[in-house]
Amino acid sequence: MTDTSEILRIAARGDGVTADGRYFPLTAPGDRVAVDGSIIPGPHHAPPACSHYPECGGCQLQHLDEESFARFVTERVVNALSGQQLALPEVMPAHISPPNSRRRASLRAERRGKKVLIGFNAGQSHRIVDMADCAILHPALFALIAPLRRLLGPMLREKRAGGVKMTLTDQGVDLLLDGIEADGLAAAESLSRFAEDHGLARLSLDDGYGPQTRWEPEPVTVTLGGVAVSVPHDAFLQATQDGEAALIAAVRDAIGDAPTAADLFSGLGTFALSVVEGQGRKVYAAEAARDAAFALKGAVGRVQALVFVEHRDLYRRPLTTAELDRFGAIILDPPRAGAEEQVKALSSSKAPRIAYVSCNPATFARDAKTLIAGGYRLDWVRPVGQFRWSTHVELAAAFTR
Numbered sequence: 001m002t003d004t005s006e007i008l009r010i011a012a013r014g015d016g017v018t019a020d021g022r023y024f025p026l027t028a029p030g031d032r033v034a035v036d037g038s039i040i041p042g043p044h045h046a047p048p049a050c051s052h053y054p055e056c057g058g059c060q061l062q063h064l065d066e067e068s069f070a071r072f073v074t075e076r077v078v079n080a081l082s083g084q085q086l087a088l089p090e091v092m093p094a095h096i097s098p099p100n101s102r103r104r105a106s107l108r109a110e111r112r113g114k115k116v117l118i119g120f121n122a123g124q125s126h127r128i129v130d131m132a133d134c135a136i137l138h139p140a141l142f143a144l145i146a147p148l149r150r151l152l153g154p155m156l157r158e159k160r161a162g163g164v165k166m167t168l169t170d171q172g173v174d175l176l177l178d179g180i181e182a183d184g185l186a187a188a189e190s191l192s193r194f195a196e197d198h199g200l201a202r203l204s205l206d207d208g209y210g211p212q213t214r215w216e217p218e219p220v221t222v223t224l225g226g227v228a229v230s231v232p233h234d235a236f237l238q239a240t241q242d243g244e245a246a247l248i249a250a251v252r253d254a255i256g257d258a259p260t261a262a263d264l265f266s267g268l269g270t271f272a273l274s275v276v277e278g279q280g281r282k283v284y285a286a287e288a289a290r291d292a293a294f295a296l297k298g299a300v301g302r303v304q305a306l307v308f309v310e311h312r313d314l315y316r317r318p319l320t321t322a323e324l325d326r327f328g329a330i331i332l333d334p335p336r337a338g339a340e341e342q343v344k345a346l347s348s349s350k351a352p353r354i355a356y357v358s359c360n361p362a363t364f365a366r367d368a369k370t371l372i373a374g375g376y377r378l379d380w381v382r383p384v385g386q387f388r389w390s391t392h393v394e395l396a397a398a399f400t401r
């Protein structure tokens, strides 16, 4: 078949790439590209799981089968390390979240005449793709879409999009709406009725001055490491429950039996609370988001866990090398920008073990290079695809010295 070229791999942005370096969107490894540019699907080309694919911007890679999507996730991590000229460590099999497991979503809503559209934006666009089905949202989140169209109809201004943020908590869905007009008694009543009828954990509105709670029959919590932690509005949580479990297992492996650990960028304590329990381990947690740090502080106070929480901006005030030297293990899980300053101090510390959780292979690889230059060994990486069918890749890694 000399007149066709084969797609060999998927590039970071999701396009298929041929041996001679040409890029073709919506292709899978093993597809063939004919001279006229038409695509002949190969054995890894899967039928899309959702009727909105590829229009909806929520997924970019539904045309990959399980094997080639896992390979894409793994290659993103491997290529980021090679890009920094780092030797490859042991690469564990990728953890890929199953369909319909996403427990957090940020959707858009808009009214056009009598029709209310709710969904993700189309790729590279502000146009909302009205969601009739979805292969990634948890069923508890998806179940609210149709009722929300009815609720929001009278509350949305023509062609002015509002925001719909949903998070699945211990008590049910925590719903945060913005950009809607809900003044007056009738609107207040329909919001409360909606919250009650659909068993919401909480309903809040943000009219530009921060979220205000309209409904919360009991305090909203999320259970982390067996401890119920209050959930501040719009707080960070790992995107899927199974992804969170895979990351916690990886962090536990990476820190071994270290008697003390620091959890940097701790959020609500996903890792701090999961590594402290029953092991007599003392944990220090640092987090810059005030609400999250105080929610974690409140939770550990209630159950008397051995976690000391500090509200601290680790970009402006990273832990010093002397501070880091006190811990048997360091866990870090920074935002997409990575932890350049913190890692500089860490690279000259004596901390024997590091668990690095990352949502950006590129900044992870940059930081890994600094740690390795400081004498750490990168023992293994575990690629994680919590954002199934998207190009958003995460990972956990273990360093020792």
Ligand SMILES: C[S@@+](CC[C@H](N)C(=O)[O-])C[C@H]1O[C@@H](n2cnc3c(N)ncnc32)[C@H](O)[C@@H]1O
Pocket: 236, 237, 238, 265, 266, 267, 268, 269, 270, 271, 286, 287, 288, 289, 292, 312, 313, 314, 315, 316, 333, 334, 335, 359
């Ligand atoms: C990827 S999340 C991880 C949270 C937590 N480890 C978890 O798994 O739930 C990154 C966290 O870093 C926090 N963060 C962002 N910038 C920070 C900074 N400069 N200093 C400390 N924490 C920061 C965010 O508020 C967020 O909670």
